[in-house]
Amino acid sequence: MPLSNRSTLTQYLIEQRRRFPGASGELNALLLDVSLACKAIARAVAFGELGGSSGDVELAGGAINVQGEVQKKLDVLSNQVFIRRNEWSGHLAGLASEEMAEPYQIPASYPRGKYLLVFDPLDGSSNIDVNVSVGSIFSILRAPPEVIQSGRDVSEADFLQPGAAQVAAGYALYGPTTMLMLSVGNGVVGFTLDPNLGEFMLTHPDVQVPEDTREFAINASNSRFWEAPIKRYVDECLAGATGPRGKDFNMRWIASMVAEAHRILMRGGVFMYPRDTKDPSKPGRLRLLYEANPVGFLMEQAGGRASTGRQPVLGVKPTELHQRIGLVFGSKNEVERIERYHQQPAPRDEVVPLFTERSLFRD
Known part of the structure; x- marks a missing residue:
């Protein structure tokens, strides 16, 4: 499509707003603020060592975040960018981030709005030093009516809404090109950042996840800890064309969820x-509010499926701000198969071709 025929992010949001004549435009403005934060982070990521923001945070500054993870300098910078670009506009009642233990309160000098912003400012930052694609994930919720009416500070409980309540969600991918994938509840669209114009241009107008696939992604080093349904699924994929699935699969693992989600x-x-x-103290590795829910929202809006393995992830009622959860998402038929395996006992004659003990004397 010629550049002149492509919509900008701003034009797309205006078109979406026209579907709701009574809309105030606040959501559009908020999403544009989020996109501006993503542009700033993309620029910082692109400079790498040249920008002086690579590497770990100095210990004196607090190198471990609330997740118990070592913070990169870009983690801290990205978190600050999201806050500064979104706190001032009057669209938000509060923010919550992977990098902050408690919700962030809008300063008294700024007006407060009716939305909540939840975000992972730099997903996959452990890959920064090896130049693998990273990204930012965000989710927008409506603040509870009592927060809007009273103007009080937000609490953790205000953010504990199921993923189905999201108003919008998306991620920015900082790779060979910078992309913004977005859903406002009307499918999924993708934008590519034009470095000459500094604008996100619509390049993927109707993203659809194929229902079937021959690719799966999982960290095989954890195989000894997997539950039986996951072992069964992976073993059947690895058995290939001669196994019960009757087709060959490829395995992928990037260790950056934004990059994994984008491929899917x-x-x-x-x-x-x-x-x-x-x-055993953790029911999963990924965070429900600012990783699983926004990515799950995108998958469902694109015709895919997102699940804990036992239930739709968007139906899970959060119990804490940094709650962790198991997550399976992607092509609908494969995710549904995994859900069925969680409901069924594993076959007694299950063949485990890769993840069993081997011996020269074993038949």
Whole structure:
């Protein structure tokens, strides 16, 4: 499509607003603020070592975040960019981030609005030093009516809404090109940042996840901790054309969920970071509010499916701000198969071709 015929992000949002004549335009303005934050982060990521923001945070500054993870300098910078670009406009009642233990309160000098912004400012930042694609994930919720009416500070409980309540969600991918994938509840669209214009241009107007796939993504190093349904699914995929699935599969693993989600949105696949027994105190690895829910929203809006393995992830009622959860998402038929396996006992004659003990003396 010629550049002159492409819509900008602003034009797309205006077109979406026209579907709701009574809309105030606040959501549009908020999404444009989010996109501006993503542009700023994309620029910082692109400079890498040249920008002086690579590497870990100095220990004296607090190198461990609320997740117990080592913070990169770009984690802190990206978090600050999201706050500064979104706190002032009067569209938000509060923000919550992976990098902050508590919700962020809008300063008294700024007006407060009717939305909540939840975000992971730099997903996959452990890959920064090896130049692998990273991204930002965001989710927009409506603030509870009592917060809007009273103008009080937000609490953790205000953010504990199921994923189905999201007004909009998306992510920015900082790769060979910078892309913004977005849903406002009317399908999924993709924008590519034009570096000459500094504008996100609509390049993927109707993203659809294929229902079937021959690709799956999982961290195989955790195989000894997997529950039986996940082991069964992976083993059947690995058995290939001669196994029960009757076709060959490829396995992918990037260790950057934004990059994994983008691949699946573009060409299908299934991603698994399921609940396992590695740490019984944690029901999963990924965060529900600012990773699983926004990515799940995008998948469902694009015709895919997102699940804990046992239930739709968008139906889970959060119990805490940084709650972790098991997550399976991607091509609908594969995710539904995994859900069925969680409801069924594993076959007694299950063949485990890769993840069993091997011996020279074993038949």
